[in-house]
Amino acid sequence: MTGLTKPITKRNIVRRQSRGYFWGLTALAGIMSADYHEESILAKVVFFFKLMILVCLAVYLLSCKMLHYIRKQEGYLCTSMEEDMRGVRMQGFFSTGVEAVYAGDWYLLLSYYGVVAVNRRYIAGVKKIERHSEWRGRYSITPMLTLRITFQTVTQETMTFTTGNAWQAAEDLCSWLGMEPEERRE
């Protein structure tokens, strides 16, 4: 389970960054459909499937931005990330920390909090690395810490990705790109 077993596809990347939401919302859907009293069990099952469609929609919406950025890069460079990363593998379900995988022109930072996927040829510079903290929920004790990396693209636009709280991973990404970030905010 902890070995490098999963192939890198868009589907698996989305699973990696939204597994918390997926299993949490699935549990919620299970509880809701258990409390949904109807005469037939079929109605309960159908209700559960309707809720699961909503869960899948939520997961899609959460990873929409990341997928949009990847598709933009692929469209501009006329390549496919899945084709370029064929044969490269990442960790399975019980992975922890931030995982950096690079092959060819692609560099990925995979984590529970978000995924960074950039192509070397599409990036003109690194604008900012920022450590972002937010208190999720009213009674939370510790803040949720993430990194936000902002890139300057060759089409004079900016791309902002979120990833897990490992500063060294972002630094290594910059050194792999051969670019010095304009701003560091810890």
Added chain:
Amino acid sequence: MFYFMFFFWIAVMGLAWYAQKAAFRLEVGAEKAAQVQREKNWFQKLFYLGYSQYVHKHRLAFFTLKSKFIVMLLMLAVYPLAGSRSLEVTTNIYMAAVMVSFLVDGLALVCFEAELKQRDGLNLDASGDYIIIEADRVRLKLTWDNYQEEKKHWEAVKTSPKQKKRLRAIRRMETACWLAEKAIRDYYSYVDVLESEENRQQREADIQRLQAQYCELQELFCAEGRKDYDVFRYSRLLYAIEPFERRCSVCRQKMQQAKPKKKKALMEQLFREAAVFCDGIADRYVEHQKIGRADCFDCEEAVAAVLAVYDEVEAWMETIPHPGLESCMAYNYGAMYGNGLLPEERENRFPDMLPRGEGHIIYAYDCL
């Protein structure tokens, strides 16, 4: 509903007990806590009796948790009496009570853990180590003692005529051994802090001792007539090749006697044995990386055994074509390359599956 309530109730009582344990450890530190625990008997440990003199800062929380634990046990005892009128209503009331106490215990536990973590970030203890590492070191020491105790129990039980009793004693030893391994994995995972040569020697000694314990357990199981039992099955650091080879030889024997129609399925089975074993090796390799001894992990023999089985399957594939299995094998070669287990002379076998110029790094989250 009743059964759900019952199990939930027991689980919440366990949570309350664990929260008390965390509070006590937070107050006096891990080493003192272990020392005090050793003096108490099981009844005092269960109800946390006679601990008030050590607890000062979280006195109210500790007292609340302790009395709640006792009240919950009493409520469980009077459940049949309370439910004599209406079982449903009583169950609902109990359900509400257990949910509230789940919230209270969970919040207490989270607060204690957060305080421990916060204190860990701020200051060090007397010996200059982080408090959390100190706790893991104490746990490592305790697990070794636990194993010795279980061994003494086994020495007493050894001559018993009942096989069931003897096997249970060995299983208890196995559990103790597994916990010791867990403690090793937890303690030596602080690679950056425990960098010194002394710690490295200590780690090697611990691993050797663990290996000796596992081998001892394997012999005990064999002596009881369980030759197929593999004690390394649940281990996440160590492995043994003999059970794997035994399973493969069983497959080979079946293959020789089987009819041509069944040979395909047996070939798949043989391949699966090798692939699963290889996966286990990769997992153990990653675990060794986490405790910082990837260089010392000796897996050449195991990889050679796996590749020998792969060669055998390929030789079979010349007479019995199986394209699906071949693609699976190519995938496994790629996975072995990615895990750094594939020898160099094998890299020409499926060159398409081995991408060059790629890398893989795993970072831990920053501790602030």
